[in-house]
Amino acid sequence: MREELFVSGRNIPNIDPYLNIWHWQIPIYLFLGGVAAGILFFSGIFTILGKDHKMRTTVKVAPLLVPFLLVFGLFMLFLDLKHKLYFWQLYTTIRLESPMGWGAWVLMIITPISILWSASYVREIFPGWDWKFDILKTFESWLIKYRLWIAWPMTIYAVILGIYTGILLSAFNARPLWNTSILGPLFLVSGMSTAAALIIMLSKDHKERKIMGRIDILLILIELFFIVHLLMGFLAGSEAQINAASLFLGGKFTAPFFTFVVFLGLIFPAILEIFELKGFKVPVYIPAILVLLGGLIFRFIIVEAGQITRFLY
Amino acid sequence: MRTRRDFIKICSLSLGATALTGGVINRLVGANVPETSSSTLRPLTGGRRVPTYCEVCFWKCAGWSHVLENGQIQKITGNMNDPQCKGRLCPRGTGGVGMFTDPDRLKTPLIRVTKNGEQTYRQASWNEALDFIAAKMKAIAEKHGPESMALFNHGSSGKYFTHLLNAFGSNNVAAPSFAQCRGPRDTGFELTFGESVSSPEVTDIRDTRCLVLIGSHIGENMHNGQVQEMSEAIDRGAVIITVDPRLSTAASKSKYWLPIKPSTDLALLLAWIHVLIYDGLYNKEYVEKYAEGFNELKEHVKNYTPEWAYGITTLKPELVRLTAREMANAAPSAIIHPGRHTSWYGDDVQRSRAIAILNALLGTWGNRGGIFFKEGIKIPDFPHPAYPKPSWSWQDTLNGRYPLAKEAVTNTIIEASIPGEGKEHIIKGWIVSGTNLIVSIPLKDQLMKAMQSLDLLVVVDTMPMEITGYADVVLPECTYLERYDDLRTTAHREPTIALRMPAVEPLYDTKPAWWISKQIGERLGLGSYYNYKDFREVLDWQLKQAGSSLKEMEQIGLKKFDRKTPVYILPGSDYKFKTESGKIQLYSHELEAAGFDPMPKLTLHPQPEEGFYRLIYGRAPMHTFSRTANNRNLVALMPENSVWINPQVAELWGLKKDQYIWLKNQSGVISNFSVKVRITERIRWDSVYIVHGFGHHHKPLTYAFGRGVNDTELISNVMVDPVMGGTGMRGNFVTFIKDKSKKEVKS
Amino acid sequence: MRYGMAIDTRKCVGCSDCVVACQTENNVPLGFCRDWVVEVVDGTYPNVSIELRSERCNHCANSPCVRCCPTGASHFEDGGIVLVEHSKCIGCGACIEACPYDARYSHPDGYVDKCTFCIHRVREGNNPACVSVCPTSCMYFGDLDDQNSKIVNVLKNRKFKSLAPEAGTKPQIFYLV
Ligand SMILES: Nc1nc2c(c(=O)[nH]1)N[C@H]1C(S)=C(S)[C@@H](COP(=O)(O)OP(=O)(O)OC[C@H]3O[C@@H](n4cnc5c(=O)[nH]c(N)nc54)[C@H](O)[C@@H]3O)O[C@H]1N2
Ligand SMILES: Nc1nc2c(c(=O)[nH]1)N[C@H]1C(S)=C(S)[C@@H](COP(=O)(O)OP(=O)(O)OC[C@H]3O[C@@H](n4cnc5c(=O)[nH]c(N)nc54)[C@H](O)[C@@H]3O)O[C@H]1N2
Ligand code: SF4
Ligand code: SF4
Ligand code: SF4
Ligand code: SF4
Ligand code: SF4
Numbered sequence A: 001m002r003e004e005l006f007v008s009g010r011n012i013p014n015i016d017p018y019l020n021i022w023h024w025q026i027p028i029y030l031f032l033g034g035v036a037a038g039i040l041f042f043s044g045i046f047t048i049l050g051k052d053h054k055m056r057t058t059v060k061v062a063p064l065l066v067p068f069l070l071v072f073g074l075f076m077l078f079l080d081l082k083h084k085l086y087f088w089q090l091y092t093t094i095r096l097e098s099p100m101g102w103g104a105w106v107l108m109i110i111t112p113i114s115i116l117w118s119a120s121y122v123r124e125i126f127p128g129w130d131w132k133f134d135i136l137k138t139f140e141s142w143l144i145k146y147r148l149w150i151a152w153p154m155t156i157y158a159v160i161l162g163i164y165t166g167i168l169l170s171a172f173n174a175r176p177l178w179n180t181s182i183l184g185p186l187f188l189v190s191g192m193s194t195a196a197a198l199i200i201m202l203s204k205d206h207k208e209r210k211i212m213g214r215i216d217i218l219l220i221l222i223e224l225f226f227i228v229h230l231l232m233g234f235l236a237g238s239e240a241q242i243n244a245a246s247l248f249l250g251g252k253f254t255a256p257f258f259t260f261v262v263f264l265g266l267i268f269p270a271i272l273e274i275f276e277l278k279g280f281k282v283p284v285y286i287p288a289i290l291v292l293l294g295g296l297i298f299r300f301i302i303v304e305a306g307q308i309t310r311f312l313y
Numbered sequence B: 001m002r003t004r005r006d007f008i009k010i011c012s013l014s015l016g017a018t019a020l021t022g023g024v025i026n027r028l029v030g031a032n033v034p035e036t037s038s039s040t041l042r043p044l045t046g047g048r049r050v051p052t053y054c055e056v057c058f059w060k061c062a063g064w065s066h067v068l069e070n071g072q073i074q075k076i077t078g079n080m081n082d083p084q085c086k087g088r089l090c091p092r093g094t095g096g097v098g099m100f101t102d103p104d105r106l107k108t109p110l111i112r113v114t115k116n117g118e119q120t121y122r123q124a125s126w127n128e129a130l131d132f133i134a135a136k137m138k139a140i141a142e143k144h145g146p147e148s149m150a151l152f153n154h155g156s157s158g159k160y161f162t163h164l165l166n167a168f169g170s171n172n173v174a175a176p177s178f179a180q181c182r183g184p185r186d187t188g189f190e191l192t193f194g195e196s197v198s199s200p201e202v203t204d205i206r207d208t209r210c211l212v213l214i215g216s217h218i219g220e221n222m223h224n225g226q227v228q229e230m231s232e233a234i235d236r237g238a239v240i241i242t243v244d245p246r247l248s249t250a251a252s253k254s255k256y257w258l259p260i261k262p263s264t265d266l267a268l269l270l271a272w273i274h275v276l277i278y279d280g281l282y283n284k285e286y287v288e289k290y291a292e293g294f295n296e297l298k299e300h301v302k303n304y305t306p307e308w309a310y311g312i313t314t315l316k317p318e319l320v321r322l323t324a325r326e327m328a329n330a331a332p333s334a335i336i337h338p339g340r341h342t343s344w345y346g347d348d349v350q351r352s353r354a355i356a357i358l359n360a361l362l363g364t365w366g367n368r369g370g371i372f373f374k375e376g377i378k379i380p381d382f383p384h385p386a387y388p389k390p391s392w393s394w395q396d397t398l399n400g401r402y403p404l405a406k407e408a409v410t411n412t413i414i415e416a417s418i419p420g421e422g423k424e425h426i427i428k429g430w431i432v433s434g435t436n437l438i439v440s441i442p443l444k445d446q447l448m449k450a451m452q453s454l455d456l457l458v459v460v461d462t463m464p465m466e467i468t469g470y471a472d473v474v475l476p477e478c479t480y481l482e483r484y485d486d487l488r489t490t491a492h493r494e495p496t497i498a499l500r501m502p503a504v505e506p507l508y509d510t511k512p513a514w515w516i517s518k519q520i521g522e523r524l525g526l527g528s529y530y531n532y533k534d535f536r537e538v539l540d541w542q543l544k545q546a547g548s549s550l551k552e553m554e555q556i557g558l559k560k561f562d563r564k565t566p567v568y569i570l571p572g573s574d575y576k577f578k579t580e581s582g583k584i585q586l587y588s589h590e591l592e593a594a595g596f597d598p599m600p601k602l603t604l605h606p607q608p609e610e611g612f613y614r615l616i617y618g619r620a621p622m623h624t625f626s627r628t629a630n631n632r633n634l635v636a637l638m639p640e641n642s643v644w645i646n647p648q649v650a651e652l653w654g655l656k657k658d659q660y661i662w663l664k665n666q667s668g669v670i671s672n673f674s675v676k677v678r679i680t681e682r683i684r685w686d687s688v689y690i691v692h693g694f695g696h697h698h699k700p701l702t703y704a705f706g707r708g709v710n711d712t713e714l715i716s717n718v719m720v721d722p723v724m725g726g727t728g729m730r731g732n733f734v735t736f737i738k739d740k741s742k743k744e745v746k747s
Numbered sequence C: 001m002r003y004g005m006a007i008d009t010r011k012c013v014g015c016s017d018c019v020v021a022c023q024t025e026n027n028v029p030l031g032f033c034r035d036w037v038v039e040v041v042d043g044t045y046p047n048v049s050i051e052l053r054s055e056r057c058n059h060c061a062n063s064p065c066v067r068c069c070p071t072g073a074s075h076f077e078d079g080g081i082v083l084v085e086h087s088k089c090i091g092c093g094a095c096i097e098a099c100p101y102d103a104r105y106s107h108p109d110g111y112v113d114k115c116t117f118c119i120h121r122v123r124e125g126n127n128p129a130c131v132s133v134c135p136t137s138c139m140y141f142g143d144l145d146d147q148n149s150k151i152v153n154v155l156k157n158r159k160f161k162s163l164a165p166e167a168g169t170k171p172q173i174f175y176l177v
């Protein structure tokens, strides 16, 4: 029998017996970032494709939420900090190697863009809105005029943000579960899927919902493919990675992962959406809420499970 | 039933003890540690450095207390010049600062009073407490004679109370370090070589080529010099042979581990003796020159072959022969380690004799890499009148038992305190200082009966250990970091003197033992025995006799002196051993005359019944018995003990790692607390192992209370050594209780 | 100059003195630690072996903790010592996640703390506290670039390993086996 123990009684809070330094704040931060990225992506891409009039909710309404999502996300990150009064140190250096720093800067850029974008649509959505100052009115018309110019960087940054939510984790080689390049695309796709779900919920336009439903089904399929790929990759990997995968294949996280993420969060809503496309009456918010919840739980599980996995030595 | 001396939990006095809440870590976090600045480069070398020697065990390493400007003791480090520690303290010594910062310390004198029919302690002034003690001692002396006072002691404070009792007229002074510890070894070696191996042991591990450990678990037994020297021996590639039923840390570093069936060591030792003699491997020249009784020994071990031993010890005969050869190859640079805690199975003097005989056959005593001759500085006592001669002493209570006990046997003093028909000598008062009898002495019933019968029980301690709960008067001593003490003058390779002086003023209303002794002495009219105002006078006077001074020692802490005698037997010299005939006693006439086997014979000891496992115990490197059980710096390293169980046994019982279970011994005694299961290949399937010193049931010990189990409470079968009264404690067997509902925790 | 440590698992007895010494030297709050001791038991009674290892930050030459730190609080000092500048640390925990050895902890005061190789002692020419207290003298600290140092010498003459080399961190602590 092999036995391994600390003989010096090591039992550090949040580190032993397994790492738990990131609690609920980080998964929420990642979730909100993903949804925001997805919304901005769809909004930008449909604008670029010239479909902004057909996709009102996607392009104009949903982005109004984004600044709030981002600021709230950033607040979550702030809550996670243990030396809060030193928060400003984040913005005294640019450290491209640090995903945490990188994220902070990406948010620093994309949040104002999202605010400008939303600002350009505020009057369209809320016709009673009054900008009050002339300078703001001029600025608004300028924004409206150059929307396409904004759409391009916004779409690109949205992709970066979406990928970042995965890379923040996959940058940590030390955690075998996170140590895979699939996590970036997976989180991007998952973020887009949750954004699509949110848009479907918000939209009253049947056609738009149908388009987003199709997109969501496609995204879910890609996501499922990535998940299978992820687990297969682990099983073919090092002992530490096999251990990591086993958390989901018979281990502690198997039931919640397959029940809440894979089935209730992906397969079942996809089926419901397919039914809806086929013309069956399904209340739209059911698959949408399932997808959103699935996405949130997914991040909770990945963050928590990732911290449990470690190198063996 | 109400007794005259109810056990009192000192916490009822609100001495700062709190209920157990949360994990130990929660209580450790934010503990009272010195203020810190946040800079990574914080220099920590500032402040003062004050000499001391360690009191966390009895190796007494010399060191320094480092005191910060704010009066906090930041750390304790070893004195580089001290050959006993070479600047490196062991974890307990390094963590010794936790003794000083312990929030549960005794803080004022306490006197037992009865309030509304309930016994409790009330805080008292020193004057009150000391007057009370002196009056009681006088009353005892008037009624029964001064001999009826006894002292139990361990550690530095013992000396002052021994002086007090001697001046008062009593010789009844005992320490658990004899009958519960090294007594059998010392007796066995004195019978063989005429002297014992002392403390610190005079084993030349540093230079040995072969070290044989019979149960000595150096590395867990953290006696510093031995640990350091064993490490040097490993580096030099010395052969280490360890005999232990458990894969001790030392065993894991040994070339040969002999996983012996517990209690059968004597069979192995006899087989080794047989091989050395019959294979002609022994040191013939040495034996011829220095030993007596070889022919008798040869005849005696004729049939004790390794094959004979195999059935008893389960050790393969080839392995026994091979290891005997290794010892012989290295001899005389070999050590069959005498061990230290040797009160195991009641035939321990005989086992120690066998070990001594092996050393003799290999010619290790007096040779480099074997056992060397110690030398120390003799410092005269501070002048005082001669002690009165007591009319009787502990020997007179033995009625012919334990004829070869050279030191007082704790258990017989306890016995002599229980009134009984026809008892001529009775003890009526105890001073207990620096020993927690409740945890260190088996035979609890006897101890309880004795304590109930006393007219006076004074406990001098630093901590509210279990024993304090039985006292009439509790006197709080300050810790070793807050006081002057007697000089350390241990004899070893190099003669040294070390000084202990206070790093800071005593916290709370605590006092050093020298002061307590002097105060009681003066109240008893023994002032002439304490002819000084301050202990510094004594130290300065003594140091001047040795060619130093207090002033010098307060600077350097430790002084080395040149040796005047050889370390080893000089070639061609005619060394005389300290036995009567001047020769090593392979055959002991002394034992024979006292009615014992003159040469060791095997006693077969009972083995566990089905479902029971032999309870063996030992040390963990980070604790000293119960002494450190509440020391937060060390509790952080090891908060509780666990019961080591072989995986096969665990499977049989369906036990899981880290599960808590209760232990029940052969007489139905169930452990007070539950203990964590450690499933490990390091232990045999017929035994379980626990570290001694845990399972404290006294609530004021905030960090020790309820953590782990106390082996002593499970040791109800004591196998007493007829030669010197050692209490063999390894003849107990335990089984497991998994279900909590069958045994409620009591506190 | 490149500081490193070699620890002899054959001599270490697992006494944890290195842990208390670090705690008192560096005022590590109780309940936390910068170093710790691992025991690995292998085999079946009586063919059993034990490895004892005193572990701490490996002061990795390729250290993910420095790389992922968003503020530069985690940085290299002379001799490759990896340090945390407490006043720059925001307590984001990224470096804790990044360390494959769980060598860092979140100090109750908020910042992240870990082994400093006792740089305050080393700069004064002393050994780190853990090294100088170890009763078995099983730890060697020194300059890996100095061919005459004791540490280079023991590494030349003994078999050694480092922990989780596959993590690619290039640890500077070596275990003599
Ligand atoms: N079951 C079992 N019993 C054993 C042993 C065992 O392994 N198992 N071991 C045996 C051995 S080898 C020995 S040597 C004995 C040891 O037995 P003890 O001497 O009883 O052991 P300690 O735990 O050192 O007891 C120390 C007591 O001294 C107090 N003390 C500490 N420092 C000071 C001080 O500066 N001044 C004063 N006045 N008091 C102080 C502590 O608070 C504690 O109450 O136990 C023996 N008994
Ligand atoms: N850290 C630390 N060090 C200490 C102390 C302490 O409290 N803490 N106390 C000091 C004192 S006072 C003493 S006396 C010494 C005691 O230390 P030692 O003299 O080394 O103690 P041992 O009695 O040999 O007991 C422990 C070993 O005996 C083994 N053993 C049990 N039964 C048998 C058996 O039947 N045969 C054989 N061969 N081995 C057996 C156990 O597995 C264990 O490894 O330690 C000293 N050093
Ligand atoms: S061996 Fe350890 S506990 Fe004993 S005196 Fe030395 S430093 Fe103190
Ligand atoms: S102090 Fe030395 S022997 Fe003790 S655990 Fe640490 S490295 Fe090992
Ligand atoms: S051991 Fe961990 S904390 Fe230390 S340098 Fe390497 S990655 Fe960083
Ligand atoms: S917790 Fe502090 S040291 Fe660690 S990565 Fe964040 S800012 Fe850097
Ligand atoms: S080098 Fe210093 S800080 Fe690092 S573990 Fe050792 S004592 Fe602690």
Ligand SMILES: [Mo]
Binding pocket: B177, B180, B181, B182, B340, B341
């Ligand atoms: Mo002892």
